[in-house]
Amino acid sequence: MGGPKDQDFAPPSKCMDPPKRRLYQVWKGRNKFLFGGRLIFGPDATSVILSTFLIGAPALTFCFKMLLRIPEVDFLYGHVVFIVGLVLTVLDLIFLFVTASRNPGIVPRNSRPPDFSDSTSNSITSMEWINSETPDLKLPRMKDVFVNGHTVRVKYCDTCMLYRPPRASHCSICNNCVQRFDHHCPWVGQCIGVRNYRTFILFVTTSTVLCIYVFTFSLLNLLKEPGHVWENMSRDIVSVLLIVYCFLAVWFVGGLSVFHFYLMSTNQTTYENFRYRYDKKENPYNQGMMNNLKEILFSKTVPSMINFREWVTEDDDSIFGSVNGKYFGNDMIKSNGKMDLEVGIIGKDGKQIPNILQNLDYNGIDESLKKDKGENVILDSYFFPDDQEGKYGNGDSTVDDDGTEVSSHRTSSAVLRR
Secondary structure, three states: OOOOOHHOOOOOOOOOOOEEHHHHHOOOOOEEOOOOOOOEOOOOOHHHHHHHHHHHHHHHHHHHHHHHHHHOOOOHHHHHHHHHHHHHHHHHHHHHHHHHHHOEOOOOOOOOOOOOHHHHEEOOOOEEOOOOOOOEEEEEOEEEEEOOEEEEEEEEEEOOEEOOOOOOEOOOOOOEEEOOOEEEEEOOOOEEEOOOOOHHHHHHHHHHHHHHHHHHHHHHHHHHOOOHHHHHHHHHHHHHHHHHHHHHHHHHHHHHHHHHHHHHHHOOHHHHHHHHOOOOOOOOOOHHHHHHHHHOOOOOOOOOOOOOOEEEEOHHHOOOOOOOHHHHOOOOEEEOOEEEOOOOOOOOOOEEOHHHHHHOOOOOOOHHHHHHOOOOOOOOOOOOOOHHHHOOOOOOOEEEOOOOOEEOOOOOOOOOOO
């Protein structure tokens, strides 16, 4: 969004340096940018328009109706109800827009895997995959780090080629790793992370208050009309529709408000809660209810790790896409024969693997490899380079941070030839 303009290109230098562009113009995530990278939306940013309509249409209808009723009711009562309703509506839309357009806490990605020495600096749990271009480079799938005296396991992100910070996760919709990832909200079209969680809470809470407000005063308008209630409802269809709409909506936004108040009180994220992350172990981030609420609602906003308006060249580390067969040719096939959905299904040469090969059952391959020791096994070069044939076998297993069992190194997905 927002095509390149003259101010988005750096002025040419005398030494004929490579042309520079703004980082947001070459960013490999799926975000959409406005106003020169100052506003950052998710790939489904059009949902903000739908949410704006669902909030603004009934709320402004109520305000307009109250404005027309001011001569018929008490002067002070009419003006107060109208102004409060209008202020709640404007605040709700502002919180929606700020949540949708703010960087949620995107983690800068790498252009290449980390050095072996860096990957083994902390406690590790596995040596799971090997780089296809450099067979001697082994990277652990997971590492242990210490947070508040507790051991926390962090996972390597194949897409961003980095070890995710604690509580960070990769959003498959935005294609970014996000700090303190809560969830990807379809109503704001953006990831909810460490930098926009507070405004998201304000948005959901204000929506709940607005629903209750419109419902209450629309019902009072009906009850204050002279005559029977059913007759008043037949004459004031708009108020009836507002009452029904707000009654249905408040269960959704009200439930979200209560749920996120519980999450804030216990210092959890939606992602952690849905995965039962702290059901059987202590939450290392829980500091007590009051301190948790203070941390989320009254602390300073975490600075952004990325300046999307900085000048970069195409080969800068911060802009490279990491879904690249150059680094991950054969390493996307997990030990259980499944594919890593965060990376995609790509073959050695960077091309997509045909659908018929994606659904193959790899469970019996290990048995075939071990059955005859004297038999030569030929590995399909589509997945494996020549210098890696015969290097794969069985290994010890461990459990990653998602609770799934993974092998300590890749099992071959060979195609046997007779």
